[in-house]
Amino acid sequence: MNPQRDPAALSRLGWTIAALVMLWPVLVITRFELATLFEAGNLATIGRFLAGFWPPETSHDFLTLLARATVETLAMATAGIALAWLLALPMAFALTRSLSPAYLAGRRIRPLGAAMRALVRALLLILRGVPELVWALVFVRVFGLGPAAGVLALGVTYGGMLGKVYAEILESADQRPVRALLEAGCGRLPALAYGLVPGCAQELVSYTVYRWECAVRASVVMGFVGAGGLGQLMDQSMKMLNGGEVATILATFLALVLSADAISARLRGELS
Amino acid sequence: MAAAATAFALHGVDVVHRNGHRALEGLTLAVRHGERVALVGPSGAGKTTLLRLLGLSLAPADGRFEMFGSDPWRARAGELRRLRSRIGHLHQNPPIPPRQRVVHAVLAGRLGQWPWWRSLASLLMPVDCQGAAAELARLDMAGRLFERCDRLSGGQLQRVALARVLYQRPQLLLADEPVAAMDPALAELTVRLLNAEASRRGVTLVASMHAVELALRHFERVIGVRGGRLLFDLPADRVAPGRLDALYESDPVGASTRPAQARQPSPTLQPCAVVSCR
Amino acid sequence: MSLAAAGPPLCRRCVASAALLLAAVAASFAYLELPLGELFGGRAVSDMARFVARFFPPDLSPPFLAKVGWAALETLAISLLGTLLAALAGAVLALPAAGRWGSAARLVARLVLNGLRSVPELVWATLMVLAAGLGPFAGVLALAAHTAGVLGRLFGEALENVPPAAERSLREAGAGSLVSFAYATLPLVSPQWLAYGLYRWEMNIRMAAILGFVGAGGLGTLLYYELSLFHEAQASTVIIAMLLLSALVDLASAWLRADRPGRRL
Numbered sequence: 171m172n173p174q175r176d177p178a179a180l181s182r183l184g185w186t187i188a189a190l191v192m193l194w195p196v197l198v199i200t201r202f203e204l205a206t207l208f209e210a211g212n213l214a215t216i217g218r219f220l221a222g223f224w225p226p227e228t229s230h231d232f233l234t235l236l237a238r239a240t241v242e243t244l245a246m247a248t249a250g251i252a253l254a255w256l257l258a259l260p261m262a263f264a265l266t267r268s269l270s271p272a273y274l275a276g277r278r279i280r281p282l283g284a285a286m287r288a289l290v291r292a293l294l295l296i297l298r299g300v301p302e303l304v305w306a307l308v309f310v311r312v313f314g315l316g317p318a319a320g321v322l323a324l325g326v327t328y329g330g331m332l333g334k335v336y337a338e339i340l341e342s343a344d345q346r347p348v349r350a351l352l353e354a355g356c357g358r359l360p361a362l363a364y365g366l367v368p369g370c371a372q373e374l375v376s377y378t379v380y381r382w383e384c385a386v387r388a389s390v391v392m393g394f395v396g397a398g399g400l401g402q403l404m405d406q407s408m409k410m411l412n413g414g415e416v417a418t419i420l421a422t423f424l425a426l427v428l429s430a431d432a433i434s435a436r437l438r439g440e441l442s
Numbered sequence: 443m444a445a446a447a448t449a450f451a452l453h454g455v456d457v458v459h460r461n462g463h464r465a466l467e468g469l470t471l472a473v474r475h476g477e478r479v480a481l482v483g484p485s486g487a488g489k490t491t492l493l494r495l496l497g498l499s500l501a502p503a504d505g506r507f508e509m510f511g512s513d514p515w516r517a518r519a520g521e522l523r524r525l526r527s528r529i530g531h532l533h534q535n536p537p538i539p540p541r542q543r544v545v546h547a548v549l550a551g552r553l554g555q556w557p558w559w560r561s562l563a564s565l566l567m568p569v570d571c572q573g574a575a576a577e578l579a580r581l582d583m584a585g586r587l588f589e590r591c592d593r594l595s596g597g598q599l600q601r602v603a604l605a606r607v608l609y610q611r612p613q614l615l616l617a618d619e620p621v622a623a624m625d626p627a628l629a630e631l632t633v634r635l636l637n638a639e640a641s642r643r644g645v646t647l648v649a650s651m652h653a654v655e656l657a658l659r660h661f662e663r664v665i666g667v668r669g670g671r672l673l674f675d676l677p678a679d680r681v682a683p684g685r686l687d688a689l690y691e692s693d694p695v696g697a698s699t700r701p702a703q704a705r706q707p708s709p710t711l712q713p714c715a716v717v718s719c720r
Numbered sequence: 721m722s723l724a725a726a727g728p729p730l731c732r733r734c735v736a737s738a739a740l741l742l743a744a745v746a747a748s749f750a751y752l753e754l755p756l757g758e759l760f761g762g763r764a765v766s767d768m769a770r771f772v773a774r775f776f777p778p779d780l781s782p783p784f785l786a787k788v789g790w791a792a793l794e795t796l797a798i799s800l801l802g803t804l805l806a807a808l809a810g811a812v813l814a815l816p817a818a819g820r821w822g823s824a825a826r827l828v829a830r831l832v833l834n835g836l837r838s839v840p841e842l843v844w845a846t847l848m849v850l851a852a853g854l855g856p857f858a859g860v861l862a863l864a865a866h867t868a869g870v871l872g873r874l875f876g877e878a879l880e881n882v883p884p885a886a887e888r889s890l891r892e893a894g895a896g897s898l899v900s901f902a903y904a905t906l907p908l909v910s911p912q913w914l915a916y917g918l919y920r921w922e923m924n925i926r927m928a929a930i931l932g933f934v935g936a937g938g939l940g941t942l943l944y945y946e947l948s949l950f951h952e953a954q955a956s957t958v959i960i961a962m963l964l965l966s967a968l969v970d971l972a973s974a975w976l977r978a979d980r981p982g983r984r985l
Contacts, residue, residue, distance in 0.1 A: 245748035527894030539907035554894025
């Protein structure tokens with residue numbers, strides 16, 4: 171063997187060629203054609219649209235509409251998280267093994283309990299596995315256009331997330347207080363409230379606040395599928411190619427998301 | 443001294459750091475091609491500053507400075523780069539990314555001489571494996587060409603750095619404390635290797651050394667620097683112990699005004715004691 | 721402060737914040753005028769059950785499955801290409817954002833990155849549909865725009881944390897700035913850059929599945945179309961495909977992370 175031949179050269183060449191060969195179908199599938207960006211028609215449309223960005227729309231009527239949509243977005247996020255919390259609580263309670271007297275006694279958990287936990291786990295997986303926007307789209311079909319679908323979608327998806335994370339937090343907490351309470355004959359619910367929650371309340375609240383921040387981001391775009399809030403306003407303005415309105419809405423978007431970031435960071439900082 | 447044979451010359455050179463500290467004052471010095479020079483002196487004496495000046499990383503505040511017969515700071519950017527590519531650096535800690543393979547680490551020596559496209563192509567397909575392998579073979583590292591640098595020991599990595607700088611084929615080789623982090627046996631070996639390779643290729647060598655004894659044993663010419671000034675400039679066999687005592691004499695007032703450096707004083711004290719025992 | 725004094729005010733604060741929270745939630749529900757009775761009443765439950773029942777069984781006929789498979793492939797392709805383009809743009813923007821070309825360039829680059837990052841993907845998608853027409857190409861551009869902002873910031877932070885000695889030593893030996901970067905700094909940051917890129921790709925696969933709601937290709941387009949025609953059986957197949965894709969991504973990323981202990985993230 172020639173000692174001066176790079177041993178990695180062949181495999182490197184192979185990988186490079188493989189990557190290029192893989193890239194080709196990707197470009198074809200995505201119909202990647204930079205030329206379409208510069209087609210006269212597209213260029214003119216987007217140019218006119220972008221030119222309309224300045225000045226942003228500041229008429230009184232529009233600003234009232236915008237303020238109402240902004241409050242609606244925030245309310246959607248808050249109501250959605252409240253709903254998610256209500257949904258997550260019983261499921262986290264059911265999932266937390268350390269609250270089971272059988273587990274406590276070192277016996278195997280009864281098949282019924284095990285089956286129920288598996289069911290709850292599967293339910294949580296489906297709830298959070300489907301993106302909130304898909305839920306929103308489905309709920310819009312049931313409840314019609316408006317914020318109700320958005321709130322429900324947020325509640326369902328974030329309920330799944332909160333339930334899973336709550337259970338994880340509760341299981342990783344110090345188990346001694348709750349064990350002592352259960353051994354003393356305390357019921358499961360009081361044991362949860364007095365034995366487990368105080369130890370990890372901070373973590374639970376902090377995660378909930380973080381999810382609220384995520385919910386604000388999510389509810390901003392909910393409107394694209396007709397579930398109310400700023401997104402719906404944006405969708406309408408986009409469809410009418412009204413650049414000025416879109417500019418104002420975009421600015422509001424950014425302000426809302428950034429302030430939700432700041433509030434959440436502040437709250438979580440105060441907690442820790 | 444014939445001008446053609448001069449590698450570099452300093453005449454009354456001052457170097458002032460950005461914080462206003464005058465690191466070198468009125469330095470006058472000329473070194474011929476192929477000379478092997480050791481810089482000695484206490485911490486904060488200005489050895490590193492002098493090496494950075496010679497490496498064209500620092501410009502002199504005052505005085506005349508000539509490198510390979512031209513003033514580098516009057517040259518255009520391209521010319522300055524060409525001058526720099528003729529100067530090799532050896533560092534105390536080899537500045538080689540751990541995940542890089544030895545072959546690229548060595549070939550990196552000639553990046554200043556290659557056009558950019560050749561340099562980048564070499565990353566995909568090493569362009570001169572033979573050249574890199576030859577340098578490594580001279581340093582007993584023949585089989586390591588395609589290994590990753592994080593698989594090497596510290597001494598081996600230092601030899602890769604040496605192979606890189608030799609592969610560069612510099613006319614001037616600067617080494618800043620090349621062996622300060624090594625155990626005595628390895629330090630001895632490395633300094634001997636460095637000097638042997640430099641004299642074999644006729645490369646001018648300037649190295650700052652903490653271990654004075656090593657410097658006296660292996661270099662032709664020893665320059666003592668203290669407080670930014672030249673204290674002596676003598677052939678190695680004519681450096682008297684008294685000179686070294688004066689060079690390293692503790693000077694609490696002077697020491698406190700100099701910027702503190704994060705170095706251990708022991709390597710300077712130890713050879714000092716050895717020398718004064720003789 | 722004595723313990724006795726510290727107790728009650730804290731509790732008062734607890735009660736106050738709890739009341740504030742409750743008020744906020746109540747106000748939210750009130751403002752939205754949610755038809756709570758309609759949503760949770762007995763008739764709603766039976767309505768809902770009937771609606772859910774329409775989703776079963778999912779349409780598993782081969783032609784439709786082929787269609788869903790193609791849409792899933794399109795989703796993967798959108799996310800891959802979008803992330804690749806974003807990584808390229810992010811790398812280019814990260815150099816000035818890490819302050820390598822002076823402080824003015826740094827400020828401008830950070831501004832651009834922040835702008836790209838703060839606009840959500842879906843909003844980018846609506847804009848890109850205007851610029852590039854309906855279809856997956858708009859999805860690619862939308863993902864690329866948002867992700868470039870995210871990756872550019874992360875890449876820049878990684879660059880700032882790299883020790884400069886390696887690159888400086890090459891510059892001192894006369895190498896150009898691009899070449900020194902490729903030989904010295906790139907090998908130092910590349911593991912981190914790769915980890916960030918893979919992590920964002922994972923998120924983008926999920927995102928690409930819903931970009932279609934605004935016409936940017938992939939599974940989302942199919943779902944939107946089927947639901948608007950009230951084809952619940954078909955929609956349920958698409959939703960299952962989304963779930964499967966998401967689960968696959970989870971598995972793959974867990975496997976990748978377990979396989980390489982050196983790769984942290």
